[in-house]
Amino acid sequence: MSAVTVAGMLLALGVTLAVGYRDISWVLAPLQAAVDLIAWVVWLVTVVWLPLLLAVPWLAAAALWQLGRTHGSVPAWAASPRLREQEGVIVTPGGIATALAHLGIGKLNEAVKKGWEVEFLTPPVRVNNCGYHAVFSLPWGVTPQMIADKGQVLARNLNRARWRCGRRRRNAPAMWICGWPIRAPPTSPPRRTRC
Numbered sequence: 001m002s003a004v005t006v007a008g009m010l011l012a013l014g015v016t017l018a019v020g021y022r023d024i025s026w027v028l029a030p031l032q033a034a035v036d037l038i039a040w041v042v043w044l045v046t047v048v049w050l051p052l053l054l055a056v057p058w059l060a061a062a063a064l065w066q067l068g069r070t071h072g073s074v075p076a077w078a079a080s081p082r083l084r085e086q087e088g089v090i091v092t093p094g095g096i097a098t099a100l101a102h103l104g105i106g107k108l109n110e111a112v113k114k115g116w117e118v119e120f121l122t123p124p125v126r127v128n129n130c131g132y133h134a135v136f137s138l139p140w141g142v143t144p145q146m147i148a149d150k151g152q153v154l155a156r157n158l159n160r161a162r163w164r165c166g167r168r169r170r171n172a173p174a175m176w177i178c179g180w181p182i183r184a185p186p187t188s189p190p191r192r193t194r195c
Contacts, residue, residue: 096124098157
């Protein structure tokens with residue numbers, strides 16, 4: 001809509017009001033109200049723009065800080081020493097497979113060379129923020145006891161202080177892996193809901 005059309009509509013409204021009130025001064029009343037509204041908006045913008053302009057960078061910084069705090073990860077150079085020590089300490093299925101492949105058990109090494117891959121009945125799951133629990137398969141000829149006998153090597157391969165072999169299913173050890181890296185204090189397996 002052009003300004004002329006808006007002015008024409010306001011004049012038509014003014015003529016209607018002048019006829020209705022039988023007073024000629026009402027003809028320009030809608031135009032005067034529109035001019036007053038525009039003057040008030042201009043005044044408001046001139047009063048508010050400077051504080052708003054000064055506040056926008058601070059509001060943007062606060063919004064970005066909140067976004068980074070909730071969704072971002074700390075860069076290595078800014079991380080605390082405790083966080084830097086824990087880099088790569090999340091136990092993954094691939095990490096367990098690699099740790100098993102480097103245990104030095106002959107039959108396990110043969111199976112890996114022939115293409116055997118670990119199958120997880122329960123993939124590594126973080127339990128009560130204390131450690132990881134996993135249940136996985138073993139190749140033929142390798143018993144859970146053979147894995148348990150290499151417990152210290154397996155713990156070191158997983159960058160953990162210790163691990164424990166729990167209840168066993170048919171040729172599938174249930175593994176509890178300490179939640180902290182080697183330099184941290186060791187934990188024990190969770191009991192029900194607490195560490």
